[in-house]
Amino acid sequence: MAEMEGLVNLLGVVTALVCAALLYRGYRRTGVRLLAWSALCFVMLSAENAVLFYDLFVIPEIELPRLVVFRQAVAAVGIACLTYSLVWESE
16 A cells, blocks of 8 residues: 555656646746746645655655655745745736
8 A cells, every 4th residue: 555655646746747847838938937937836846745755655764853844845935936926927
């Protein structure tokens, strides 16, 4: 069962990276800055998923509370980028 959970986490990493790549490609074609900020958000969410995978499956026997804080901070930065871009682009 743990293998399936690890696979799901890795698929989350890959899915977020694919979304980021598609958003960045759209930005390169159109020049709409909201797409670039959204791509950055998805890169950060992918990094958050990668840290989660590392925490749960690479070093499961070691309790690192700072890693949880780091993971949440990475996700918060991604969401903050997206929020900032939504406010900035609405003006």
